[in-house]
Amino acid sequence: MSALARVPGLADVSYQRARPLLGTLVEIAATGSDAAQVQRAIELAFDAVETVHTLMSYHSADSDVSRINRDAFNAPVVVDAHTWRVLAAAQAFAEASDGLFDVTVAPTLTRLGFLPRHVDFPRISGQGDWRHVMLLPDHQVRLARRLRIDLSGIAKGYAVDLAIQTLRDAGMTSARVNAGGDLRLYGDSAQTVHVRHPLGATTIVPLLQFSEGAAATSAGYYASRRYQGRQIMPVIHPGTKIACDVTRSVTVLAQDCMCADALTKVVHADPEQAAVILARFNARAFIVENDPLTGGCRVLDTAATGQHHWHARWGVGTQHV
Numbered sequence: 355m356s357a358l359a360r361v362p363g364l365a366d367v368s369y370q371r372a373r374p375l376l377g378t379l380v381e382i383a384a385t386g387s388d389a390a391q392v393q394r395a396i397e398l399a400f401d402a403v404e405t406v407h408t409l410m411s412y413h414s415a416d417s418d419v420s421r422i423n424r425d426a427f428n429a430p431v432v433v434d435a436h437t438w439r440v441l442a443a444a445q446a447f448a449e450a451s452d453g454l455f456d457v458t459v460a461p462t463l464t465r466l467g468f469l470p471r472h473v474d475f476p477r478i479s480g481q482g483d484w485r486h487v488m489l490l491p492d493h494q495v496r497l498a499r500r501l502r503i504d505l506s507g508i509a510k511g512y513a514v515d516l517a518i519q520t521l522r523d524a525g526m527t528s529a530r531v532n533a534g535g536d537l538r539l540y541g542d543s544a545q546t547v548h549v550r551h552p553l554g555a556t557t558i559v560p561l562l563q564f565s566e567g568a569a570a571t572s573a574g575y576y577a578s579r580r581y582q583g584r585q586i587m588p589v590i591h592p593g594t595k596i597a598c599d600v601t602r603s604v605t606v607l608a609q610d611c612m613c614a615d616a617l618t619k620v621v622h623a624d625p626e627q628a629a630v631i632l633a634r635f636n637a638r639a640f641i642v643e644n645d646p647l648t649g650g651c652r653v654l655d656t657a658a659t660g661q662h663h664w665h666a667r668w669g670v671g672t673q674h675v
Contacts, residue, residue: 366385366386366387366527367385367386367387367388367389367392368383368384368385368392369383369384369389369392369393369396370382370383370384371383371396371400373400375400375403375404375407375513375533376403376406376407376509376510376513376533376534377506377534378510378533378534378535379533379534380400380403380513380517380531380532380533380534381530381531381532381533382396382399382400382517382521382529382530382531382532383529383530383531384396384399384521384524384526384528384529384530385526385527385528385529385541386524386525386526386527387525387527391524391525392526394524395520395521395524395525395526395529396521398520398521398524399517399518399520399521399524399529399531400517401520402513402516402517402519402520403513403514403516403517403531403533405436405516406436406509406510406512406513406516407513409433409434409436409437410436410437410440410505410506410509412460412469412470412504412505412506413469413470415472415474418431418433418434418437419437419503419504419505420472420475421433422495422497422503423460423472423475423502423503424472424474424475424476426495426496426497427476427496427497427499427500429496430490430494430495430496431494431495431496432492432493432494432495433493433494433495434493435493436512436516437493437505438489438493438495439512440505440508440509440512440612441457441487441489441495441503441505442489443508443512443612443616444457444484444505444508444616445484445487445489447508447613447616447617447620448484448485450631450634450635451620451627451631453483453484453592453593454591454592454593454619454620454623454624454627454628454631455484455507455508455592455616455617455619455620455623456483456484456592457484457487457503457504457505457507457508458482458483458484458486458487458501458502458503458592459504459590459592459595460501460502460503460504461478461501461502462590462595462597463504463588463590464502466579466581466586466588466597467579468577468579468588469504469588475502476500477500478500478501478502479499479500479501481499482497482498482499482500482501483501483592484592485498486498486499486501487501487503506588507589507615507616507619508612508615508616510533510534510536510611510615511536511568511570511610511611511612511613511614511615511616512611512612512615513533514531514532514533514536514537514538514568514611514612514615515538515568515610515611515612517531518531518538518539518540518611522540526541527541527542528540528541528542528543529541530543530545531611535570535571535572535573536568536569536570536571536611536614536615537568537569537570537611538567538568538569538610538611539565539566539567540566541566542565543565544563544564544565545563545564545565546560546561546562546563547560547561547562547563547564547569547571547605548560548561549561549571549573549603549605549642550573550603551603551642551644551651557651559642559651559653561605561640561642561653562605562607562640564607567607567608567609567610568607568608568609568610568611568613568614569605569606569607569608569611569614570605570606570608570611570614570615570617570618571603571604571605571618572587572589572603572604572605572615572618572619572621572622573587573600573602573603573604574586574587574588574589574598574599574600578600581597584597584599585599585600586598586599586600587599587600589618589619589622589623590623591623591624592623593623598622598623601643601644602622602625602641602642602643602644603641603642603643604618604621604622604639604640604641604642605618605639605640605642606618606621606632606637606638606639606640607637607638607639607640608635608636608637608638609636609637613635613637614637617631617632617635617637617639618639620632621639621641625639625641625654628656629656632656638655638656639655639656640653640654640655640656641653641654641656642654
């Protein structure tokens with residue numbers, strides 16, 4: 355969608371655009387004092403998202419991710435600074451979650467049909483995890499084992515953050531970036547987050563409202579497939595190598611979208627352990643599950659555990675359905 359659209363009800367001059375990127379539809383809206391400035395800022399924000407798309411695509415043969423998977427076991431591979439930052443963040447999330455977040459689950463995603471096969475990637479050893487992704491000086495990456503990485507569980511959130519920072523730097527008074535459920539905004543306007551019923555994608559659930567920060571939702575509405583009698587989604591438990599099923603939707607609120615994006619996978623993998631991990635990042639999760647008794651759904655809020663601290667500025671209000 356390339357046409358500019360005036361966003362009603364906002365101060366100053368506001369525009370919104372959408373483009374297919376990151377395997378989804380990315381929507382960017384911004385408000386500023388000058389129409390040309392706003393349009394230029396949105397273009398720069400899309401450029402930032404496209405940069406992440408180009409560098410971190412598993413599908414593209416010349417991306418940083420593919421070069422790591424193809425060559426980094428034999429020799430260090432120099433990557434872009436953006437890729438380096440995402441890899442460093444991924445390592446931090448992996449360590450904090452005791453491996454519940456792990457970018458080395460790519461072989462399982464390939465076996466299940468969620469990622470393509472690359473004939474030029476070397477055969478994996480079957481051993482190794484995030485600890486064997488070595489980040490060396492000067493943005494070099496080395497694999498200590500024959501493994502494969504996939505950054506799709508964190509890169510989309512980083513792209514949203516990068517776009518928001520671009521809009522801030524361009525002087526936008528308020529902005530919103532939404533990449534297929536990875537959402538971040540700042541400014542005066544509030545945003546209601548809607549999610550779909552885990553087992554009925556046509557049923558929309560109004561989950562919460564916030565005015566600044568990030569929210570990421572992970573669910574299997576449109577990316578699931580049947581495997582050995584189960585309907586599964588492309589989120590893997592790193593310890594068991596078992597794909598998560600589609601019976602729940604996870605939404606995480608955090609101060610940045612990369613954090614929210616990564617933590618949705620941690621919650622899917624182990625909801626009980628996730629509460630403590632969420633607390634470390636000042637994040638909060640809402641789990642929407644099917645309620646077999648009513649046929650509707652129930653919303654579980656990690657704030658109810660009392661195990662973490664929450665920043666009051668989010669202004670969250672849950673709705674039980």
